[in-house]
Amino acid sequence: GESVGLHLPTLSVQEGDNSIINCAYSNSASDYFIWYKQESGKGPQFIIDIRSNMDKRQGQRVTVLLNKTVKHLSLQIAATQPGDSAVYFCAENPGYSSASKIIFGSGTRLSIRP
């Protein structure tokens, strides 16, 4: 399953399939990007990050792809499980010097069909 982030805030995926969550960012000066997972009733939890000098980074069952040309970020989750149900936020560091400020997108809700 694939989403287009802000234009499709809900993504429904069959358990076991791969999920792709997309995010468009607007600031070409952004140099650091993060994906967060927020489960119901909890605070956001870090999943994976990527710096602007990379175009791909892999973690455990997750991969983040960065396309700076079109200012697009995606999160791929392999073999989606029921525990992956959550809202996923992309976030960007807008490149302010020595700042840890990040700007969050509006999120995509991932639901898993059994």
Add this chain to the structure above:
Amino acid sequence: DADVTQTPRNRITKTGKRIMLECSQTKGHDRMYWYRQDPGLGLRLIYYSFDVKDINKGEISDGYSVSRQAQAKFSLSLESAIPNQTALYFCATSMGMGSYNEQFFGPGTRLTVL
């Protein structure tokens, strides 16, 4: 994550009341943040502090104030609460070195202003 705690977890108050939300962390991080989350939206930065003597306004600071009482404590105050401040509030922390730092979030405080 018990490393970042927020009190209270839920609060209902009336318009015009003064409210303080507390955040404590045991991670030893220098940087602390307050965010607001509205339904269906991402997190927006209210205030942030890079150390005890440093306080900075975020994206939506109007109507809020903060106090960094110690490295481990960062409180958010609403001097005169209004209904449109009804939201979920998150505190976060990050390390002080470098620009690229994962933020660790507390469990959130749900505030309702009647």
